[in-house]
Amino acid sequence: MTLEAGPHAPGGASTGRDAVRSRLIDVAADLLAQQGPAAVTTRAVAAAAGVQAPTIYRVFGDKDGLLDAVAERAAQEFVAAKARAARDEAGRGADPLEDLRSAFFAQVDFGVANPEVFRLLGDPARVLRSGAARAGLAVLRARVHRVALAGRLRVPEQRCVDLVQSAGTGVIQTLLATPAGERDPQLAASMWEAVVAAVLVQDTASAGAPAAAEQASAATLVAFRAMAPELPGLNAAERGLLVDWLHRAEAAAHD
Template sequence: MTGGATVTGEGRTREPRDAVRARLVDVAVHLLRDRGPDAVTTRAVAAAAGVQAPTIYRLFGDKDGLLDAVAERAADDFVAAKAQAARAEAHRGADPVKDLRAAFWAQVEFGVANPEVFRLLGDPARVLRSGAAQAGRAVLQARVHRVALTGRLRVPEGRCVDMVQSAGTGVVQTLLATPVPDRDPHLVGAMWDALVAAVLVDGAGSADGSGAAEPTASATFVAFRALAPQLPGLTGAERALLVDWLARAETAAVQD
């Protein structure tokens, strides 16, 4: 054994399976970004990686399995950057609404800058089986939770997460489907403003953070529910019951 590699009977060093797999994904990522999905064939990837085509089938099953790995790699890289930024934001006590706005912009910018990767990640079947996609949603959930704790969120946290993801995905799809010269440069900002009007209390989403939030019953219930699991002096059962009560009150307040 040499550095994780094995030596064959002929004295040749065989590269570790994980290293070959990583190299194939690297090659496929570059082909996808530079030349589009049609260039990501098993023959082209194998040739560029210096392996035989059957190696791809052994490691990924088929071309679709390779594309799954490519999508996961791209999502992993993007989510890792988002998670690091979110930790830094929470640590320095940055304004949660400004952070959510920045994350929304980053989602759109990534999709527009990486159209082929975005299309892979936008496949619902891939999203359902993607650990990176679930991790990315968890980062967004944490950001929304911080907004809820401030009393500025008028809708349930889960609905806000869905709306932010839906709005961002919709903007990217619209921009990618529009010739570059014809793209509306104000579309992202307009969509954010519409999102703010739907999920935040008045004044909470101004770009400079200067807007004064006006408390509402729904925002109060959302904030209290977000805080409930952290309340001291309660048993686990009591916290669960309180959260259930607040969930009902939150739903009623949002529907009014």
């Protein structure tokens, strides 16, 4: 007996196909986590799921399509949790920098705990076609935007997004490439501090008065650029023009 959906399957063929698809993803994810990508063969997945091997090709196109689905589901679950946390944080007026910090460490923890999924999601071609990856990036951008609105960001928002994302990915790759017993437990914290030093306004004591004043000026420009699209009293064309001016000024300040 297989999991194939027949014409009289409860809920209809579509529901049956969805159940088969979900079961195949479950099985492939288990094999991936327990034995690595080499174990995720069409024969092994089909046998464990109780279906014929051609079912995988009908549902996913090929083995790579199945791996895409495994990575996408894991990413969707992680991103959904991040999005809920981000909404809760914004709703209670939490410190935007602490929210961004928590998200950074959550990303690192997820990658280290799910190495095979991380490697799948680290494939640039897979990321480009991943809806979950785009959703995750949107959550990160929203968090960075809140830091900018608070007047604490002295670099363009996109640069901060790129730095946070790159730093997290680099930490995960380094930790996974190091034997578990030899990993530096402070690596993520040190990388986070490096990102903070590169993107945030520093106090006068650590930056020196002239540098602190320059950073404060840059942060004001970034904050104004962040709030410009929502400024009241302007029509769409005026807002667009203001945003363009501020974008050019921001870019010139960081050339």
